[in-house]
Amino acid sequence: MGRGITQMTLLLLLCFTALFYVLPLAEAVWLTIPTSGAKCVSEEIQTNVVVLADYYVITGHDPHHHTVSVKVTSPYGNSLHHNENATQGQFAFTTVESGSYVACFEMEGKPQEEASVSLEWKTGISAKDWESVAKKEKIEGVELELRKLEGAVGAIHGYLIYLKDKEAKMREISERTNGRVAWFSIMSLSVCILVSVLQVWYLKRFFQKKKLI
Template identity: 30%
Template sequence: MSRIFPSSWFALWTLFLAVLPTFVLSHMIEVPASKKECFFEDLHVNDKMTVTYQVGGGGHLDIDFWLTDPEGQALDKRIKQTTGTASMTAAKDGRYEYCFSNQMSTVVDKIVSFNVHGVIYVDEDDTIAPIEREIRNLAQGLTSVKDEQEYIVIRERTHRNTAESTNSRVKWWSIMQAVVLFLVVAWQVYYLKSFFEVKRAF
């Protein structure tokens, strides 16, 4: 049986304190045509929040996005974009809202994958150990890597869907061409046969 020494306890406790002030949320939603989906986060002054999103399916792979403060003022707005990143630092306490709108489309639903990650503000004075600062930086770096991996996965899925759709269209186009060719050949044979046919008079 292994034994955790006091130094290990200190490292684990420091890691806990470093990870505690962060939050990460990952979602995949379907935004119906002519509708919008909104979410919110309750933040305090100096809290940081970043929203990254990627449209993975539907129409032209675009969506409208905006981020508002507790008073309803727009902090960020993006129109008809496939992917985007919005970062902000809370200037006041309250509920910050972010929305994905598919109101520009009346027929096609959109599939959106998005991550919300942030850092709860902690007053860093000189008493914080250097190892804790390094662990916090490492945690932020891991969050960035996770976002990049999810972005790559969505892009791969989008490209695969495009390739499969193109392959399906080529297949059905080839089948349609073959059917039309056989019909034309059959009509030509029938026409030539009737043209050279000798009519008998009774």
């Protein structure tokens, strides 16, 4: 009996470990910044999520030759980070709005060639400093991994709730739109019937005045 429980515990631990390593730890992207205009990247994030990002500029010949202007905005257009004349930098914030968060990069001056920006974007559990947590709570090894798994499960649960709420809002909007379309169709049909009746009535009076009927 005890051996069966131990095997089941190990199996559950392996499943959770696999689930944890399947989760994306960070999103690293390379952006090619054109000589004119901005290049933007966005990510849809729910509320109360920690976001941490590092970026640096690389050009074809001289990594310090070009500078960029960086601006990060929330779904409602609030500025969360703004940096000019930058070759590298970092931004961090906790989301208070759910939706698409946008980071835009634009080259400054009059560059003759394109530049590349490396952006490492971390959200949620991947942005947490587990080394500090381990030192503060004096945990290590299996206990630390279990804390990471607990955080991963919490993040998944929060994301599922976010998707559920989003689906409910989308369904409400869809039902409201369908109702408006139905009323518009009824009104359009009513107007068509009324116009047809008025046309028949007008033509009947016209022919009666002309003594054609």
